[in-house]
Amino acid sequence: MDTAGLFRLCSWLYRILPSVCHKPFKPLKEGHLTHDWDEVEPDPNQLRWKPFEIPKAPQNKLDFVSGLHTLCGAGEPRGRNGIAVHIFVCNTSMLDRCLYNSDGDFLIVPQQGKLLITTEFGKMLVEPNEICVIQQGMRFSVEVFGETRGYILEVYGAHFELPDLGPIDPLCQLPPGLCNVKIAIAQPLAAVTKILRGCTAPEALLSPLISQPAFWGFSGQDFSPFNVVAWHGNYTPYKYHLEKFMVINAVAFDHADPSIFTVLTAKSTRPGVALADFVIFPPRWGVANNTFRPPYYHRNCMSEFMGLIKGHYEAKEEGFQPGGASLHSMMTPHGPDADCFEKASKAKLEPERVAEGTMAFMFESSLSMAVTKWGLQTSNRLDKNYYKCWEPLKSHFNPKCK
Incomplete structure (x- = not known):
């Protein structure tokens, strides 16, 4: 539950079993996320990167988590003010595990390959020329269908929202300009998953811990983190087609x-x-x-x-x-x-x-x-x-x- 401006953001999830039932968290060596902005000297030059390479499977299998790399950013999560830009490159689906972000929101921009994202609120298929937002604390798992690449904007301390439109009146009878929430924002429907391909496997759930450059996870949960039979509210994941x-x-x-x-x-x-x-x-x-x-x-x-x-x-x-x-x-x-x-x-x-x-x-x-x-x-x-x-x-x- 959170607040943004005058609007309260919250959702109620009706579960088969509560998510509190799990073993203790332990640190894991996964991905290459960091909030350490002093690793190297600052570089004020104009910078450009060639397309980021996607590892070839099966020689080098990477899923969405293990293929995450932090490229740049500023601020820090504990002070609840900052951002990070990540690149993801992967070639295999997340198996027996899911992820949630304790630090902030993920805005995911796929560039190559489709993402079938399972969340506690349901499933979303996100393709290039679409974006999706997975907000703070929401569990999700990513299935891919081959070589996949994209960008992530992470924000901590705020949530993404529609910009103020000023004279482009968002309350007018005609569709307003820019991003029209009435026709463009898509939210998932509840879809119960009784098991997540066997959640008794190690590292069934992963979470970046606040202010840490690593993932923490637990194992031994014998039910799916996506065991939601229904939900209602306005704090949800969503996707948007850029066209x-x-x-x-x-x-x-x-x-x-x-x-x-x-x-x-x-x-x-x-x-x-x-x-x-x-x-x-x-x-x-x-x-x-x-x-x-x-x-x-x-x-x-x-x-x-x-x-x-x-x-x-x-x-x-x-x-x-x-x-x-x-x-x-x-x-x-x-x-x-x-x-x-x-x-x-x-x-x-x-x-x-x-x-x-x-x-x-x-x-x-x-x-x-x-x-x-x-x-x-x-x-x-x-x-x-x-x-x-x-x-x-x-x-x-x-x-x-x-």
Whole structure:
């Protein structure tokens, strides 16, 4: 049971047996999660990663838990203020065990492969171009169907919610813009599971303990953690299809702030400042006049982690690949590569489709994120030539132009 703003978030679960019946927790060596942001020296450079490698089965079997890696983050769980970005790569389903997060909420973004997620509230099939949110304390298990990869945004100290829409009235009679909760948010139905493929096996239940970089688990439970016959309430897992997002864009000139593409937000304690935003850049029309249409070169007070689910991101069509990522720390300059700049500078300004067949996203935060040792060294996916994409930029300044 929790509270967020003026709304109480809680759900009642009707179980065959209570979840309190289990053996004591013990530490486990699983996955590569961490909240230690001082593993390596801070790196203010523009960072980009090539697609993260998925191990090949059966030589190297990894399920959702053992294939978790923390890439970057900030803050810490005990103070209930912070975020972490994780990468998951796996090739086998979770067997005889499930997981819950004691620290915060998981926003899961699959990039390759389907996830069949069993929760205490029921099952959800989550495919690329969909996201799901598993909130703090909810038990779940992940079944996959081959090589699978994706991204996770974890927040502790807040829950994800719809952004404030301002003049885009969420109470109007017509469907509101952005993420329409009436037609887009899907919640599971209760589905009783009497056994979880034999829950007497070791490590039947796993949980990251608050402020610890490891999992804790217990064994010996002779009934399923998903033994829920019915539930009601508003504190639930849910999923959302990104193609249902109603894009709002500039129709005259110049750029609107990227916040118009916010699907979900986790608010900080400061009004108007996000602990984390989940922002997407879906297919849309570009019609702005007298405007350089790709993103401007900019520095700002937010940390921007970007991932690509599919297609070619318009500002870096070649170097930024599906399954890869980039991180631009606060006040580190970034923007389109040289090829994009030259192409867009000479393009005829007429209505055009932008990002057709593409879905890029951004985890944006007001916190200054540090990169883990795995992200900078162990993963071996860091693109050390990223900075070269801007080297061909030329000056076009002409002082005689009016």
